[in-house]
């Protein structure tokens with residue numbers, strides 16, 4: 001019998017120890033420059049290292065946005081890899097927001113790159129897009145389970161354009177409903193053990209009444225529910241209550257700009273993250 005802890009076990013342990021916040025690292029030009037740094041590779045590195053110092057061992061989950069590293073080419077990706085290494089070594093889980101999704105052998109390769117046992121500087125979890133069909137994600141979902149990692153599948157995204165795809169109904173079920181059903185089935189074994197499963201969902205804090213309108217049972221998913229959109233996109237603690245209802249205890253509220261705005265001072269950044277996490281913990285308990 002394997003003794004490797006599951007992603008669900010590791011997530012529960014980390015949030016129990018450090019609180020529910022998922023802090024984003026989104027080094028976009030305006031933010032990097034607002035920290036008094038040049039928007040170049042050195043600036044990216046300084047920004048990222050400050051975030052790692054502030055959050056590593058203090059925040060349960062950190063979500064670097066891959067795009068902001070990829071924009072600097074392979075050297076930018078190396079900065080991301082260093083951050084993944086250092087955050088994990090400090091006891092913080094890393095969720096790389098890369099929103100991968102493709103078919104067949106290509107999806108196999110994405111899965112190996114982010115979730116494989118031999119993947120270089122692999123994170124604890126990755127975001128994936130189900131819009132080539134939930135089943136197209138099978139390689140990532142299965143490999144994550146085997147290697148004790150997680151996937152977060154986009155269900156109801158925080159952007160205003162999301163509903164045109166995610167609310168669409170086919171054969172009496174919404175597209176988001178199909179994603180929820182898939183995640184619920186894939187987490188069933190963990191649910192039977194009374195543990196959180198390895199398939200999480202992304203449901204924005206800004207989705208209003210969509211969960212209720214579409215009749216989605218998020219508590220039954222038995223997976224972590226990443227809730228981006230808190231802070232800069234207008235999502236509030238009250239919104240989280242309304243959106244998630246009886247699934248609130250599985251929510252990971254995610255915030256990037258709202259927290260990062262406290263930089264560049266590492267202590268101020270850490271304090272902002274701690275205050276945000278405490279406020280979220282009070283709400284979720």
Ligand SMILES: O=c1ccn([C@@H]2O[C@H](COP(=O)(O)O)[C@@H](O)[C@H]2O)c(=O)[nH]1
Pocket residue numbers: 024026065097156157158159202204228229230231232233254255256257258
């Ligand atoms: O539905 C989604 C999925 C992902 N995101 C990502 O989260 C952060 C949000 O940043 P804020 O500064 O807290 O608005 C960013 O990386 C997005 O790509 C999302 O916003 N919504």
